[in-house]
Amino acid sequence: MKTNSYQKENGIIKSVAELNRTLLLSRGEVRKLEEITKHHPMAVTPHYLNLIAPENPHDPIRKMAVPSAAELSLQGSFDTSGEKENTKLQGLQHKYAQTALILITNQCAMYCRHCFRKRLVGVAGEEIARDWSAIINYIEEHEEINNVLLSGGDALTVSTATLEAILERLVEIPHLSYIRIGSRIPVVQPSRINDDDELIQMLRYHGRRKRIYLTTRFNHPLEISQESREAIQRLQRAGLVVNNQAVLLKDVNEDPDIMAELMTSLTRIGVVPYYIFQCRPVRRVKDAFQISLPQAADIIDQVRNRLDGLSKRFRFIMSHKTGKIEILGRNGNQMFFKYHQAKEPALAGRIFSKEVDLDEGWFNCQDDDEDDLLPCQE
Structure with missing residues (x-):
């Protein structure tokens, strides 16, 4: 290691x-x-x-x-969203037509125990981008790609010089509309932002050339410390749009009052509530953190009932191998879903329903599913 x-x-x-x-x-x-x-x-x-x-x-x-x-516990798997099958080059994933995802590091400031990339973060570097010329060429050749997501690991754990070198190449690609950076640094190590004027100046400069979005990972209102608020403000003043992806986690934020407070607190500091994710059935994560789909749907309904329009702009999403599936709600054991994004174009926007067991937390595709386009039950 x-x-x-x-x-x-x-x-x-x-x-x-x-x-x-x-x-x-x-x-x-x-x-x-x-x-x-x-x-x-x-x-x-x-x-x-x-x-x-x-x-x-x-x-x-x-x-x-x-x-x-x-x-x-060894229940679950290490690649629940099909990242391996969507990898086109080492470190480059292309699952959805418009988005290229680049794993730029396997480092994080903190190893979150609920991490969905537990297979590689802090452990292995075989999936991390190395051949940047090949990656840039791929993006240039695929003009359907209008945005790039820099992820990992945590994209802000690389040096400012390294991040600048990456942005310098991406902002020159004409068909990219914007660049996204995924980071939990504002939550776990805000000093990386607050104490690094060079980082802020660099982001401001490149953000004027191509819009930059930063997606944070706040999961609990107690994480929004004064230092974190200052970090968010510095990013916003540099011109970045900041949004947030939370994960619904057992014994962390499944109380509707807690999750509603998180969404309101984020909106108060100008962070857009973007997604709440259903916890993935990752090995060594599932048993500790996952809540069943019916219970999760009820929780999110209660959260929305506590929020104003701005604070409930998020979508509740299952990041499945077949796509990002929005969890719309349930009527008894019958649950309703919609493809927010789909790997296969034929699924885009499709609404479907499934009977879901009370203890079921995910869809596991099987060969005998009556509709092979849709994810099936465990």
Whole structure:
């Protein structure tokens, strides 16, 4: 496993012994955490650790950052959205016609325990972009692509110089309308933004040449610290449009009041509520964080009932192998869905219904489905 230079340079906590100095873990907890981190490493920023209430073992911030015994479960898979089959070049995915996704790093400031790319973040670099000439050529040759999403890992953990070199090449492509950057840095390490004037100046400069959107990952209102608000404001003043993708997570934000407070708090600071995602059935994530689809639909209905129009602009989405499926609601066991985005053009915009078991959390495609265009039940 390669050393994570970003984490080393920023004093990020990576060992159970370091964590124990703040959270005062029991011997049993220490043993469990050491076993879990053999499979999936731990990394917690000092900023994020300060958001945890150390006396509360059920603290929602803690659950997103600190390993738990539920991560030993092997239910689920490591590629739930079909990223492998949509990879055209190393580090370049092209699932939807208009969007190219580039994995520019496998590093994150913090390893979120609910990460859907657990197979690679902090572990493996085989899926990360290397041949930038080939990637740029691919995008140039596919004029249907109107936007590029820089992801990883966390796109803001690369150096400012590296990010600038990437943006410099992308802004020159005429048929790109805008560039997106995916990052949880405003949440877990806002000093990366607040203390780096060079980063802000660089984003402002390239944002004048091509619109830049930054998608954050706030999942709980307690994550919106003063430092995070300042980071968001600096990005906005630099001309970036900031939106947010949250994930519905068991024991974190499934309380409708909490999720509604998150959406309202984001809107208050000018962050657009973009998506709420159904938690994916990722191995070592599913058992710890996923809520069943019927329960999730009820929660989101209650959240929307608590919000004004601006705060409920989000779509509730299952990021499935076949596309982004909007979860519209349910009537008993019958649930209603719509393809918000689809890998196959024939599915675009299609509305369908399915009978869903009360404990079902995802669709798992099988060969015997009566309609092979639609995702089938587990």
